Amino acid sequence: MxxxxxxxxxxxxxxxxxxxxxxxxxxxxxxxxxxxxxxxxxxxxxxxxxxxxxxxxxxxxxxxxxxxxxGIGLVRWATPGTVGLDVVRLVRPILQQLRDETGETACFYIRDGAFRTVVAVAETRHVVMRPFRVGQVMPIHAGAPGKIFLAYDPEAWEALRDAPLTKFAPATPDSLETLEAQAAVARDQGYYAAFGERHEDVGSISAPVFDHSGRLAGVLGLGFPTQRVGPDDVPRLGPVVAQAAAAASTALGQAP
Known part of the structure; x- marks a missing residue:
């Protein structure tokens, strides 16, 4: 037995x-x-x-x-402990409002080394879309959110200097000099738009979110297929994203 x-x-x-x-x-x-x-x-x-x-x-x-x-599931379970439930709770309604105003998927990212992670998302209601999911991890050198991290977070540069600048598409930046120029544009504008850097048919527009101490808390932005949103739409959507990011900063306690 x-x-x-x-x-x-x-x-x-x-x-x-x-x-x-x-x-x-x-x-x-x-x-x-x-x-x-x-x-x-x-x-x-x-x-x-x-x-x-x-x-x-x-x-x-x-x-x-x-x-x-x-896996996405494991990262999603870990997210509340990583960024704090309050941050996600405060930012989520602003993402939903930005999604409703623009019609495109709105995301909030935090940085971990040379990577950025989606910690909150309000998905577009369009049938044609590019999926953005909570827990999705992407490199900071490709896409608009990464330019915001590089523009406002000095530690992002330290992480990036030892990371490979993988070429995902023809438009992917592959030198620190190019990234420095893009980060300068992001600082001047208060937002940044990128097209085809991670996938040729995906674009993004992002802006910084600051906490009560004035430090960068994360990056808020839109993600969309380039067949629906192109460079001509940036003058219209860029300020809208920046305004939403400013509202998120206020929600996190940044002084006026």
Whole structure:
């Protein structure tokens, strides 16, 4: 007759193995392969593969070809503890108002090293759209939100100097000199618009949000398909985004 395991013993062992797998992910190596996970954890191949498959199914990991990254579900669960429930709660209605006013998806980003993460979103109601999800992680050198981080957060430059400037599309900036010029434009305008830097058919317009101490708290902006919004729309939408960001700054306690 088989001996029954003590209650809770197996789940604790499984959780330890899950933690070992999650510890393999870092900003420096965000997308390891299954073989790399097996090598780093030292787990048997079959065990590691089974756990990884289950973690994908439950949203702990996402799979892209033969590579894995931290899943949207896991980042979403961690978001309240990362940025604070109050920030998301205060910014969300402003995002919804910006979405209703412009018709486009409105997002709020925070920075982690050389990456930016969506922590709140109000999705467009248009049928044609580019998905932006809470927990979505993107590099700061591509897209309008990153130019705002570089314009107002000196630590963003320190993180970027050691990061690869991956070329996602023909318009992706691939030099620090280009990024410095773009950040200067963002400071002068109080907002920034970018087209086709991360995906050729996606554009964004962003502006800074400051907290009660005057420090950059995050970046608020619009994301949209370029077939609906183009450079000619920036003079109209840029000030609207900047005004929404100013309202978010006020909500976070920035003095007038």
């Amino acid at each position: 088989a001996t029954k395991q003590p209650a809770g013993a197996a789940p604790i062992l499984v959780l330890h193995k899950v933690v070992e797998i999650l510890d393999c992910f870092s900003v420096e190596e965000p997308e390891p392969t299954l073989q790399q996970l097996i090598q780093k954890t030292g787990l048997p191949s079959s065990t590691c593969q089974r756990l990884v498959q289950n973690m994908v199914r439950e949203g702990f990991l996402d799979r892209d070809g033969d590579r894995y990254r931290i």
